[in-house]
Amino acid sequence: MTREAADYHKPLPVMEGMTKEFYENCSRGELCFQRCSGCEKLRHVPTLRCARCGSWDWQWSASTGRGKLVTWTVVRRPMHPDFADDAPYAPAVIELDDGVRMVSWVVDCAADDLCAGMPVEVVFDHVTSEVTLPKFRRVTS
């Protein structure tokens, strides 16, 4: 699914610091979250310091990539012109089995078929040579 940046016209993360590392892990096919070395807590979005135990030490920890859909919106009138051709589309909140929640997109599922608690698993969309977005698909089995 690799495309060149010139062909992809949607907002991209600014590839710096922990953001860059997060998306680089996705490019390698791994959805990873920060795991605190002090108290083992997983966290997303990235922060420098563990708010729970105060540790500055952490490592990227691979997620199972499995979770459930907890909320979403079906965008009928995009506010951002780069998503004009995608409507209706459904930004979603995924709660991973690991316990963290993240904003993503459920692919290959019509908006009307989305439902709370639907099991999903991560798929990687290599939108440019530099950036891979973690998206989710319905687990049917």
Next chain:
Amino acid sequence: MSALQGKACIVGIGNTPYRRGTDGPVDTSLRIELEACEAAIADAGLRPSDIDGILPFYGLSIAEVLAVNLGVEDLKYQATSHVGGAGPGASLANAAMAVEAGLASHVLIPGGWYGFSGRRVRQIIVQDPHTMSGGMNARDFYFPFGLTAPVQWFSFVARWHMNEFGTKPEQLGAVAVAQRKHAQLNPNALMNGKPLSMQDYLASPMISDPYRLFDCSLEADGGAAFVVTSLERARDLPQKPVKLLGVAQGQPYPADDLVGREDVFQLGQTSAAPRAFEMAGITPQDVDFAEIYDPFTFQVIQQLEEMGFCKRGEGGPFVEGGRIELGGELPVNTHGGLLSEAHVLGMNHYIEAVRQLRGEAGERQVENAEIGIVTGFGDFGDGAIAVLGR
């Protein structure tokens, strides 16, 4: 009793006409803010040079620019809170502390924008996404997934509530319909002369499901300002003072990530409202009217719950049956709010509360209004609340 209870008051209010479309230049918010400031200062019976504190709204004109235009040569105190629509309430708390501590005597709180004719939200999200709520978190972890605008992120929370508690579209509609009724009694409301039925609401186009067009506030050109001083100083001024009985701020945690919270319905108001009520020595039952920051309909329901007017999950039924309409148990947004008067950054909620407590609200006057609350809501749920009394 808090050291701040009943010590400060609002002695002047002013606002511009609220419009969608403007004749003059619209390059920055300065002109429309200054027009509102002039009106508020005159209403207080003061001259612009009497102002010695200015607490600007984040992202709009800064204090020194306002000061040089108003002729404030001795600006003793200025501060801005980075809490979006909770800014006016945060500034009111700041103003009360400043006058009580003697740092300043006449504190001006301004706000206004060309929210319709100037740069609109749909342009800002393209040009400067990092300046939107959530900053770089949103830019790097929301925007790439098409979650780019307030109507989208707050509809997440509305659906979450619908899934968990069975809140219905008709209950969101009850907020829109009630506020539109109030706007029919307010000549400065953009939706004055345009009544809304529940059928109209349900038939309005879906923007970001579950939010329809009439769940959304009205981007508008408008400015509003008010002047705060001590109760003692107010005795020499022409207006009957509206007293600040309680004030508090609060933040959801973490404030900068809407979806990562342990408690997904938590708002700044969850902790702020009990603090403000305690400072004022009241309970929600003592409140005669509520001007609630209403970027979208569900955020009114959610704040009513989190402030304790009803239990969490019961906000949908609470807003039905006319309870939040004029004549009901708790009239909400008696001016029409951001939904039906105009989106003037929640500054217009303060103007309305003062008019109600002065008894100057005309056809929409809440009978025997003695205590009113004003809330602010910014970014991903930052909160401020003021308890005002006559």
